[in-house]
Amino acid sequence: MKAISRAARFAQRTERLRASTIREMLKVTQQGDVISFGGGLPAPELFPTMAIADATRRVMESRGPAALQYSVTEGIPEMRGWVAQRMTRRTGRPFEAGDVTIVNGSQQGLDLIAKVFLDPGDHVVLENPSYLGAIQAFDAYQARYLTADTDDDGIIPESLERVLERADPFPKFLYLVPNFQNPTGRTLSAPRRERVVRICEHFELPIVEDDPYGELRFEGSDVPSLVTYQSTAPVLYSGTGSKIMAPGMRVAWLVIRNEEIREKIVLAKQGADLHSGTFAQYVFHEYVSDERAFEEHVRKIAQTYGRRRHVMSAALANVGHRGLEFSRPSGGMFLWARIPGVDTSELLRHAAERKVVFVPGVSFYPARDVHDGMRLNFSNAPEEKIKAGIERLGHAIASSA
Ligand SMILES: Cc1ncc(COP(=O)(O)O)c(C=O)c1O
Incomplete structure (x- = not known):
């Protein structure tokens, strides 16, 4: 019997899998005296612990x-109905329980x-920078990335258009976080949303x-x-x-x-975890x-997050470093700061010595070519x-700049 060579033991797709900087950092922050702006964690004291305990008891009794x-793979009918109802109420457009698939985290x-969409080597269009977890998920399917430029109003439609005109092979989808993006905290403006939808409609490109x-x-x-938006290009909405x-x-x-897309997703999920x-789901719905x-x-x-964002931006303004720029997002959990000319991976080392951590921006650029940003969780x-x-x-900035 012929042994498989060591190099061929694992599937090629595993070659792209890297330890995430964020997960690695979460380990460091287990040390009690470190202040972490690194993870993407909600405020634990706001978890509705007792209400969930009550909901759990009611679910078990009823x-x-x-x-x-x-x-069933699609999710329990109560949850699917709740999501459709909430989406309808929040957007003023009709959604049905049949549109919804419950998943294990977004x-x-x-x-x-x-x-469902990616063969090895396929292109995905991302905003630059993008959510690291999405890059990790797509990496496992050996995706390649095309990036569209962004500014304070999110992805720049002209840049997206240029990318799509030149793309070869043509991408499978555009992935976007339009509200309070991770990592920048930016929100895609309403006029740009319309433009992005029309561009994707023109190119028949699905939007995630x-x-x-x-x-x-x-x-x-x-x-x-x-x-x-009314559009012939499919939009796959992800909520959590x-x-x-x-x-x-x-x-x-x-x-x-x-x-057609929904059915393929359900089949893929069946193979992954049955449901x-x-x-x-019952406890969530009861709550x-x-x-x-x-x-x-x-x-x-x-x-609470609004107050924390305010405190963080006021404190950053007090740092008084001339080059330091930072966003003031109107929601979400992250603020984006830049210090032109400073490599924030280097800065992180100084910061960690002073027992404060953040995520260096380079992690969020698929080409890993921009080094002066940092994501701060508030x-x-x-x-x-x-x-x-x-x-x-x-102090870390002052000592390293
Ligand atoms: C943009 C974005 N998408 C997805 C996720 C994953 O969230 P979930 O807990 O629903 O898996 C996160 C988590 O931080 C995120 O920031």
Whole structure:
């Protein structure tokens, strides 16, 4: 019998898999005295722990074994109905339970989309910079990336158009985080949304609209979701309970009107995990069915993050470094800072010595060619820690610039 050579033991797709800087950093932040702006964690003290305990008891009493049994791949009907209803209410456009697939975190949704659309070497269009977790998900399917430029209003339509005109092979989809993007905190402006939808319609390019942060707005008013525009190009909308309830539940959803795509996603999910946890879906649904309490909860999260963002930007303004620029997002969990001429991976080393960490921006550029940015999370640490952490960061900047 011939042995497989060591080099050929693993599938080629594993060659692209790298340890994520973010996950590595989460390990460092387990040390108690480190202030972390690195992870993407919600504020744990806002998790509705006791309300979830009550919901769990009610589910066990009323559903019993059904909540512990295998279920259908698409998700329990109650959850699919709730998502459709909420989307309809928030957008003013009709959505149906049949459009919804419940997934195990929106990260699984990204994996399934990649599984369904991507052959090795296929192109995906990304905004530059982009969410690292999406790049990781697409990397596993050996994707290649085309990047469109961005500014404070999100992806630049002219840049997208240029990329699509020149693309060879033509990309399989455009991946976007239009609200309070991870990592920049930027929101795609309404006029640009219309333009992006029309460009994708012209090129018949599907759009993946990843929207974990849309409900975490603490200033200004909502901008219409891309999935609400009338268009012949399919929009695959991804939402999640991670930031409005708790990420440990792993309850999230894909909303896809195109039946052919939806069916392929469901088949891909069947092969991956049969279905998302029945228990978590029932508990999630039971918790959100008290609508007033749930709305109040989401409002409280957004308000708290608004105050933390304010504290962080005020502290950054106090750092007083001439080159330091930073965004002031109206929602979400991240703020983006730049220090032109400074390699923020180097800066991170100085910062970690002073017991404060962030994610260097280079991780979010598929070509890993821009080194002066950093992502700062403002949702996880309380206000006093944010002030202290930015002061430490200021010292690190002063000592390394
Ligand atoms: C843009 C974006 N998409 C997806 C995810 C994954 O979220 P989930 O917990 O739903 O898997 C995150 C998490 O931070 C994110 O920032």
